[in-house]
Amino acid sequence: MKIIDKRTKEEKEIYHVLITATDKFLSGWGGAEGGLSKVAWACKPEDSEKVFEWVKNRSDMKNVNIHIHNDWRPRNAVHVQIYIVKEGHPALLM
Secondary structure: OEEEEOOOHHHHHHOOEEEEEEEOOOOEOHHHEOOEEEEEEEEOHHHHHHHHHHHHOOOOEEEEEEEOOOOOOOOOEEEEEEEEOOOOOHHHHO
């Protein structure tokens, strides 16, 4: 499994709630050939509800969940990308 998480150690302490999902579009090909492409948006606890709703309403995502700690390791994933939800992110502008 390839995990791309560009958060620094300090950012992992601040943005530690992960809103996770399976990417319906990218699963099965490219970097996720032969398996699932999983994605997570790392956010502050106070932003988690907004980010969850934003991800849940995306047509390209399924199986949306919330994980409170950074220890999320998805099963059956070939490719995992973790994004950071900082001020100005579309999920926070809803």
